[in-house]
Amino acid sequence: MERMQQIVGRARAAFKSGRSRPLEFRIQQLKALERMVQEKEKEILAALKADLNKCGPNAYSHEILGVLRELDLAMEKLPSWAAPQPVKKNLLTMRDEAYIGYEPLGVVLVIGAWNYPFVLVMQPLIGAIAAGNAVVVKPSEVSENTARLVAELLPQYLDKELYPVVTGGVPETTELLTQRFDHVLYTGNSTVGRTVMAAAAKHLTPVTLELGGKSPCYIDKDCDLAVACRRITWGKYMNCGQTCIAPDYILCDPSIQSKVVENIKATLKEFYGEDVKSSPDYERIINQRHFRRVKSLLEGQKIAHGGETDEASCFIAPTILTDVSPESKVMEEEIFGPVLPIVTVRSVEEAIEFINSREKPLALYVFSNNKQLIRRVIAETSSGGMTANDVLMHSVLPDLPFGGVGHSGMGAYHGKHSFETFSHRRACLIKDLRWEAVNKLRYPPGSLEMLHL
Amino acid sequence: NPYGGLVSHLRASWLSGKTRPMEYRVAQLEALGRFLDDKKQEILEATELDMGKPSFEAFFSEILLCKNELNVTLNNLCHWMKDEHVDKNLVMQLDSAFIRKDPYGVVLIIAPWNYPIHLFLVPLIGAIAAGNCAIIKPSEISKNTERLIAETLGCYLDSDCFAVVTGGVPETTRLLENKFDYIFFTGSPSVGRIVMTAAAKHLTPLTLELGGKNPCYVSDTCDVTNVARRVAWGRFFNAGQTCIAPDYLLCTIEMQEKLMPALRQAITEFFGPNPQESPDFGRIVSDKQFQRLRALLGSGRVAIGGQTDEAERYIAPTVLADVLPSDPAMQEEIFGPILPIVVIANMDEAIDFINARPRPLALYAFSCDSKIVNQVLERTSSGGFCGNDTLMHVTLTSLPFGGIGNSGLGKYHGKFTFDTFSHHRGCLHRNMGLETLNTPRYPPYTQQKLGLLTSTFEVKRRGTCTLL
Numbered sequence: 001m002e003r004m005q006q007i008v009g010r011a012r013a014a015f016k017s018g019r020s021r022p023l024e025f026r027i028q029q030l031k032a033l034e035r036m037v038q039e040k041e042k043e044i045l046a047a048l049k050a051d052l053n054k055c056g057p058n059a060y061s062h063e064i065l066g067v068l069r070e071l072d073l074a075m076e077k078l079p080s081w082a083a084p085q086p087v088k089k090n091l092l093t094m095r096d097e098a099y100i101g102y103e104p105l106g107v108v109l110v111i112g113a114w115n116y117p118f119v120l121v122m123q124p125l126i127g128a129i130a131a132g133n134a135v136v137v138k139p140s141e142v143s144e145n146t147a148r149l150v151a152e153l154l155p156q157y158l159d160k161e162l163y164p165v166v167t168g169g170v171p172e173t174t175e176l177l178t179q180r181f182d183h184v185l186y187t188g189n190s191t192v193g194r195t196v197m198a199a200a201a202k203h204l205t206p207v208t209l210e211l212g213g214k215s216p217c218y219i220d221k222d223c224d225l226a227v228a229c230r231r232i233t234w235g236k237y238m239n240c241g242q243t244c245i246a247p248d249y250i251l252c253d254p255s256i257q258s259k260v261v262e263n264i265k266a267t268l269k270e271f272y273g274e275d276v277k278s279s280p281d282y283e284r285i286i287n288q289r290h291f292r293r294v295k296s297l298l299e300g301q302k303i304a305h306g307g308e309t310d311e312a313s314c315f316i317a318p319t320i321l322t323d324v325s326p327e328s329k330v331m332e333e334e335i336f337g338p339v340l341p342i343v344t345v346r347s348v349e350e351a352i353e354f355i356n357s358r359e360k361p362l363a364l365y366v367f368s369n370n371k372q373l374i375r376r377v378i379a380e381t382s383s384g385g386m387t388a389n390d391v392l393m394h395s396v397l398p399d400l401p402f403g404g405v406g407h408s409g410m411g412a413y414h415g416k417h418s419f420e421t422f423s424h425r426r427a428c429l430i431k432d433l434r435w436e437a438v439n440k441l442r443y444p445p446g447s448l449e450m451l452h453l
Numbered sequence: 454n455p456y457g458g459l460v461s462h463l464r465a466s467w468l469s470g471k472t473r474p475m476e477y478r479v480a481q482l483e484a485l486g487r488f489l490d491d492k493k494q495e496i497l498e499a500t501e502l503d504m505g506k507p508s509f510e511a512f513f514s515e516i517l518l519c520k521n522e523l524n525v526t527l528n529n530l531c532h533w534m535k536d537e538h539v540d541k542n543l544v545m546q547l548d549s550a551f552i553r554k555d556p557y558g559v560v561l562i563i564a565p566w567n568y569p570i571h572l573f574l575v576p577l578i579g580a581i582a583a584g585n586c587a588i589i590k591p592s593e594i595s596k597n598t599e600r601l602i603a604e605t606l607g608c609y610l611d612s613d614c615f616a617v618v619t620g621g622v623p624e625t626t627r628l629l630e631n632k633f634d635y636i637f638f639t640g641s642p643s644v645g646r647i648v649m650t651a652a653a654k655h656l657t658p659l660t661l662e663l664g665g666k667n668p669c670y671v672s673d674t675c676d677v678t679n680v681a682r683r684v685a686w687g688r689f690f691n692a693g694q695t696c697i698a699p700d701y702l703l704c705t706i707e708m709q710e711k712l713m714p715a716l717r718q719a720i721t722e723f724f725g726p727n728p729q730e731s732p733d734f735g736r737i738v739s740d741k742q743f744q745r746l747r748a749l750l751g752s753g754r755v756a757i758g759g760q761t762d763e764a765e766r767y768i769a770p771t772v773l774a775d776v777l778p779s780d781p782a783m784q785e786e787i788f789g790p791i792l793p794i795v796v797i798a799n800m801d802e803a804i805d806f807i808n809a810r811p812r813p814l815a816l817y818a819f820s821c822d823s824k825i826v827n828q829v830l831e832r833t834s835s836g837g838f839c840g841n842d843t844l845m846h847v848t849l850t851s852l853p854f855g856g857i858g859n860s861g862l863g864k865y866h867g868k869f870t871f872d873t874f875s876h877h878r879g880c881l882h883r884n885m886g887l888e889t890l891n892t893p894r895y896p897p898y899t900q901q902k903l904g905l906l907t908s909t910f911e912v913k914r915r916g917t918c919t920l921l
Contacts, residue, residue: 016808057898061906087851098849103834105857182858194653201649204642204661206862211656227888234895271896281896356468369885378880380470382555385879393881397550399539400879405557406634410658412877424857425864427837428830429846433676433821439842443686444723444733446509 004172007164008136008179011107014161015134021104023082027075029129029158033122034071036157037064043153044118047145051117052239053284062239063118066396070123073398073415074130081130081419084428092438097430102423104132105206106182111173111196113187114286115242115336117143121150124185125163127418133183134162138176140188141169142286174199181205183422187244189334190407208411208421210244211404212334213361217247217391218351218377220368221256228367228389229263233271235391237318240283241294241338245363247391248335249324251351254344261304261320264340268305268318276317277310285314285337294337297330301341326354348373352380360384360406365391384408455624456588459616460631463559463586466613473556473584475534479527481581484609485574486523489516492605496570499597503569505736505766510691515570518848522575525850525867526582533582533871536880543909544890549882554875556584557658558634563625563648565640566595566738567694567788573602576637576660577615579870585635586614590628593621594738626651633657635874639696641786642859660863660873662696663856664786665813669699669843670803670829672820673708680819680841681715684792685723687817687843689770692735693790694742697815699843700787701776702794703803709774709794716792717757720770729760729767737766737789746789752780753793778806800825804832812836814860817843836860 019025037044041064048059085100108128112121121139128135137154139147151165166176177184177199186196187210200207219228236247252260272279285291291314298307298319306319316338324331324341331341345351355364364383368374374388384404387394395402398415413421471477489496496515500506506515526533536551560580564573573589580587589606591599603617618628629636629651636659638648645661652659671680687699704712724731737743743766750759750771758771768790776782776793783793797803807816816835818826826840836856839846847854847866855864865873893905 055898057900057903058896060903061894061898065907087849089851090849093845093849097840098846098852100853101830101838106834190656193656197653197656198650201646201653204645204649204663204859204862209656224885227885230888230895231891234891273897279897281898367885374882378553379473382558382876383878385881387881387883389883389885390881393545393883394550394879397539397541397545397879397881400550400881401552401877402879405555405876405878407656410656412879424834425853426835426857427846427849427852427854428840429838429842429849429852430823430826430830430840431842431845433679433819433841436679436682439679439683439686442513443682444507444509445725445731446507446733 004175004179007166008107010161011134011136011164015107020134020162021132023078026129026132027078030071030075030126032157036153037067040153043149047149048118050145051143052286055280058281063116066119067122070126074126078130081416093429095432095435099428101426101428103426105422105424107134107136108183108422109136109138109181111186112139114140114142115239117146120187124413124418127413128422130419131422133422137163137165138173141167208413209409211407211409212244213359213408214248214334215245215361215363216355217250217365219250219252219260220348220370220373221253222369223367225256225259225263229260230267231390233264233267236340237338240285242286242336245392245395247365249331250340250342251345251354252342253346257322257342257344260342261322264320265305277315285316288314294335294339297335297339301330348377352377355381360408362404362408454630456618456628456631460559463588463614463616467558467586472586472614475530478581478584479530481610482523482527482578485578486520488606488609489519495601499601500569502597503595504694504738506691507733507735509733514568519571519574522578522850526578530582533868547884551880553878553880555878557874557876559586560635560637560874561588561590561633563590563638564592566592567691569595569598572639576865576870579865580874582871583874585874589617590625593619635659660865661861663859663861664696665811665860666700666786667697667813667815668807669702669817671702671704671708671712672800672822672825673705674821675819676821677711677715681712681719683842685716685719688792689790692737694738694788697844697847699817701783702792703797703806704794705798706796709796713756716772720757724770728770729762737768746791749782749787749791752776752782800828804829807833812858812860814856815839
């Protein structure tokens with residue numbers, strides 16, 4: 001308890017000193033982070049390999065490239081993001097200065113997840129630093145190698161008091177959450193999301209919750225199935241299915257179900273070769289607990305492809321299930337694994353109804369040549385974000401806000417949205433002490449006639 | 454669950470999609486406008502009965518400001534609803550990338566008693582504009598206005614999509630057991646915590662417009678007459694029952710001396726020699742609030758006012774001098790027509806005093822020297838800030854209105870209300886062709902592919918050589 005209090009207390013004192021506020025300081029810290037990523041690339045990739053069996057090029061493009069890009073963007077745009085924004089004035093305020101000032105919130109808490117353990121602490125951290133805050137970083141203990149590395153590296157490159165790293169599991173995080181923060185950004189599941197929000201409520205702390213859910217993927221009869229299935233295969237089995245915005249399940253007409261299976265099978269061979277287990281590009285399930293969880297989802301299902309597992313190495317082969325019943329276990333919870341159920345629907349109406357009868361997902365995908373159909377799916381459903389005719393890609397554009405809605409989360413970040421999430425937009429009106437005559441209109445004794453002026 | 458049926462009914466209406474077309478939203482908003490026009494007299498009467506609200510004030514805050522928000526919304530709705538297209542990277546040049554403004558669904562608006570029409574209606578404008586269904590929960594403390602809203606709002610709005618729920622704490626607690634897609638709460642920080650805790654169970658996002666003690670710093674270099682007028686106006690409007698009222702004044706002992714006659718002058722100008730007889734000065738909303746406020750009069754010394762009349766729940770416009778930080782008047786948000794003056798030695802001391810306390814909803818600084826105003830602004834934190842006046846920053850619809858820390862989270866007014874009640878959905882509509890462009894991202898992974906990927910996805914710092 002005391003340790004957490006001390007760490008947060010030190011961060012708060014450091015924030016109060018004011019040193020995290022000047023733009024030069026923020027950019028200097030961001031530059032240091034950039035150096036860290038460039039100099040310690042090997043160590044970061046090694047940690048990712050140890051945690052998730054992520055191979056070099058894969059880990060680089062998913063975790064390091066994204067971070068470098070975000071850093072570049074923040075350093076480039078910070079002066080314009082942080083500049084006061086003048087606003088439209090009315091008749092009464094014509095002579096005044098009216099603008100929105102961007103100010104840091106104070107001490108923010110970033111809680112990372114284990115599936116993309118580096119980028120999921122780094123990206124929020126970048127936004128929080130850019131906005132001028134002190135940041136307490138809590139990487140996920142489940143991806144222990146990356147957590148350890150982050151705890152070692154950050155103090156070597158960044159201001160130690162302003163940006164402490166806290167490691168540990170549930171007890172440590174619970175303790176941490178009793179402290180007062182000025183914003184909490186949490187990435188993880190809905191259950192813990194509720195706990196985080198309830199803890200934040202005690203201090204009236206705003207939260208950004210990046211949660212999950214079952215992201216549906218509707219494949220229309222009218223589409224290039226080979227292309228669609230390749231893109232879906234890529235997004236689904238990346239990181240062994242452990243991606244919050246992975247297409248969780250497929251909805252399609254029964255007449256194309258077997259073609260979909262064939263195309264995915266063909267793509268899997270293209271990507272991972274005949275023996276997936278020996279492909280350096282195929283990851284593993286993070287730990288035994290999740291391995292067992294995902295494996296149990298296969299019970300009683302029609303396995304059209306895959307299904308092989310090996311507990312010792314937490315290996316689950318890329319698997320496709322067909323004719324899945326909406327009531328089965330695999331359709332209840334977010335799969336977060338390399339298992340792709342196909343649920344058949346006879347029309348896009350049925351698909352929309354199916355999607356809307358469930359919790360709002362983090363991502364939604366639709367494949368079709370028919371633009372009208374795509375527009376309709378977008379208009380008649382709700383989701384955190386969505387991509388049509390591809391998967392995952394909406395999360396790559398920094399100008400698109402990345403976040404959930406309903407059970408999949410609240411708030412958003414990436415790019416400028418991170419900066420705004422971690423800033424307070426303060427309304428500022430600066431008037432003159434003269435020109436009192438104009439004010440007389442509003443003072444008592446009042447007559448209603450005066451108001452109509 | 455006594456409200457389960459009502460919430461289900463609204464949810465069914467929401468799922469039917471009827472609140473989404475712009476025409477529907479415009480029709481409902483115009484109906485709200487007619488409500489304000491038709492019921493103007495009733496609103497003035499109800500708020501007078503509730504807290505002796507002067508007609509002038511009621512018209513200004515409950516009708517005029519609401520109509521402004523309505524008109525800003527109606528004038529701009531088409532534009533606000535449009536998809537916002539964003540910058541794309543190299544590989545997405547043929548794609549469509551935009552932010553779609555989706556309604557949340559069924560939202561809950563909980564309003565307080567001090568500006569009982571304004572504080573449900575302005576959020577409601579945004580909720581309707583954004584395409585949601587809404588349950589409105591007005592305050593039971595302003596009971597005449599509550600009755601008016603419950604009895605007449607339904608005649609103007611589509612009752613399948615908009616409902617009013619009345620009642621006190623038990624009813625609100627039961628209401629909060631239901632799942633809403635957004636909650637908008639205006640009230641005290643302690644109830645704000647309860648609302649947020651309830652929202653957490655359903656992962657419901659929310660906006661909390663709370664309060665606190667809004668400091669008002671007056672520097673030694675200022676036009677005392679104008680300062681006194683502007684501060685007195687902001688403090689005594691609605692008999693002080695305003696979340697953004699200047700709660701207490703910070704100044705030097707010399708300034709306190711200069712201000713006192715100026716404040717006395719301003720109060721007399723506004724309310725005459727006996728404010729109890731002025732039609733322009735309000736009353737305290739309830740006996741409970743009256744007792745609470747009367748107890749604060751023992752802080753410091755009464756320099757102006759101090760008279761009370763329990764039968765009328767009247768407390769005179771009062772200024773307390775030489776108030777100590779430990780006095781009762783400095784322990785809670787005053788929310789009444791009492792202005793304590795706390796003496797400090799200089800601006801630095803004032804800033805330290807402010808920063809040692811929870812961050813307020815509003816912060817005021819008065820000085821002829823703009824450098825001083827800017828110093829106070831830069832060295833403090835608050836929801837909003839107004840230099841050389843009080844309250845006025847919230848009348849500009851282009852400025853966001855909201856708190857920070859204990860004074861709240863989220864913001865609204867103007868477009869900010871529309872944005873508050875919309876989910877900003879990142880959308881990317883890609884081309885099914887050009888599949889070769891995607892090859893670098895697929896396994897089997899190679900360094901060469903990585904190089905290609907890096908060059909297409911990288912954001913280059915300006916000043917470095919780039920093909921773009």
